[in-house]
Amino acid sequence: MVEAHENQPPAVASDEGVVRFASPEASGGAPHIEVPVAYDGILLASFGGPEGQDDVIPFLRNVTRGRGIPDERLEEVAHHYRHFGGVSPINEQNRALKAALEDELARRGIGLPVYWGNRNWAPYLDEAVTDAAASGHTKLIAIATSAYSSFSSCRQYREDFARVLTDTGLAGTVTIDKVRQFFDHPGFVTPFEAGVREAIAGFRADGVAPAAIRVLFSTHSVPTADAQRSGPRDVDWGEGGAYAAQHLAVAERIMTALAEEDAAIADVGWELVYQSRSGPPSQPWLEPDINDVIEGLPDAGVEAIAIVPLGFVSDHMEVLWDLDTEATEAAAGAGIRAVRTPTPGVDPAYxxxxxxxxxxxxxxxxxxxxxxxxxxxxxxxxxxxxxCENVRAGFKPAAAGIAP
Structure with missing residues (x-):
């Protein structure tokens, strides 16, 4: 466990700014709220996904709203969902997560109800917040199913909360705070560490030398310009912004911890790779792509790879298609053994x-x-x-943060 705080990014000035849509305790804008807050409900916020073939194109229209993308182009990416019967696993995974959270709350004797809503498909966030308010639960703490700092994984959820409160007329009645980004919380890191440990042990049991094993920590690529704007703006995070820095820090922590358990694991190479890129080729996105990396590994003497979906909390479509299908096929084509390690899902630690x-x-x-x-x-x-500015759209009103 890291105890030092000297490397934590400093708080940006303007802590005096008012945070809209927040609880009174969080409205002053302090980086960490160190006074008790009497929340009366938990808002589980997620991306959403189609649950049948007829849902696929309407769902993709929601995902790309405002971009003017015709259905013909949407159908080009719909084949990922078509391959699985038009069903994304994410909704069922969120049902399981909601149930697991409720069970854990009951086990601890905590009487907080959990409301679940999505950005892009039913049940929508609007319904969840309206249901909470109708039940008298108006001081909500949100958990978004994304651990890292970027527009799509943090700020867009905060903008969703602001939009929902405004559109439903509940602004001023309902407040929404948000738990901190949990990329390095032990509950999130532990399941990944266990998966990497098991994958390496399996390869070694089959006679693969540690130096011939590579761990590929994979996450969703984002436009480089957006990545550079992730996290506080007064910190030089490097080309990938706080988004890349957070992933790298967690990956390094996992590999260091495993090497402390077994010195031979220090010979296992690792790197951060990206997947699921979209957008025009002219637009720079974070690289390297996982499949490009896999293609070059035989020349580096790599015989086996552990593919770690470090950017994902559950086995949704990008994991099933981009890793379990495309990356696994790329490994087979390169003559490399591949194991995809688990996501946190409903792991008890998570x-x-x-x-x-x-x-x-x-x-x-x-x-x-x-x-x-x-x-x-x-x-x-x-x-x-x-x-976490969206370069294309700029800043919109957002909850749980100081404007803009």
Whole structure:
């Protein structure tokens, strides 16, 4: 467990700014809210996905709303969903996660209801927030099913909350805070570490030398210009912004921990790779692509790879298609053994960790006492000004952060 805080990015000035749509305790804009907050409901916010062939194109229209993409082009990417009967696994996974969270809350004797809503498909966030308000639950703490800092994984959810409160007329009645980005919380990291440990042990049991094993930590690629704007703007994160820095820090933590258990694992190579790129070829996105990396591994003497879906909380479409299908096929074509390690899903450590994130806000736990596995954490409760800008659309009103 990392205890030092000297490498944590500094808070951007303007902490005096008011945070819209927030609880009174969070509205002043402090980076970490270290006073108790009496939340009365949990909002589980996710991406959403189609649940049948007839849903696919309407769902993709929702995902790409405002971009003017014709259905003909949407059908070009719809084949990922068509391949699986038009059903994305993400909704069923969220049902399982909601149930697991409710079970963990009941086990601990905590009477907080969980409301679940999606950005792009039913059940929508609008319905979840409206249902919460109708039940008298108006002080919500949100958990988004994404661990890292970027527009699509953090700020867009915060904009969703602001939009929903405005559109439903509940702004001023319902408040929505958000748990900190949990990329380095032990509950999120532990399942990945266990998966990497098991994959390496399996390869070695079959006679593969550690130096011939490579661990590929994979996450969703994003436009480079957006990545550069992730996280607080007064910190030089490098080309990939806070988004890449967070992934790299977690990957390094996992490999360092495993090498401390077994010195031979220090000979296992690893790198951060990207997947699921979309957009025009002229637009720079974070690289290298996982399939390009796999293609070159035989020349580096690699015989086996562990593909670690580090950017994903569950086995949704990008995992099933881009990793279990395309990357696995690329490995077979290169003559390399491949194992895809698990996502957190409903792993007990992950579920318990999410509840711990809620409770640290309920209790107002000091930042110095919050668990984190890298020197970048614990991340902020209230997002700093101008973080995670969408280059194409600019800033829109957002909850759980200081404007813009």
């Amino acid at each position: 579920v318990s960790g999410l509840i711990d994130l809620v409770l640290e806000r309920v209790a107002g736990t000091p930042a110095s006492e919050r668990p984190h596995e890298t020197a970048l954490g614990p991340w902020f409760d209230v997002c700093r000004p101008a973080c």
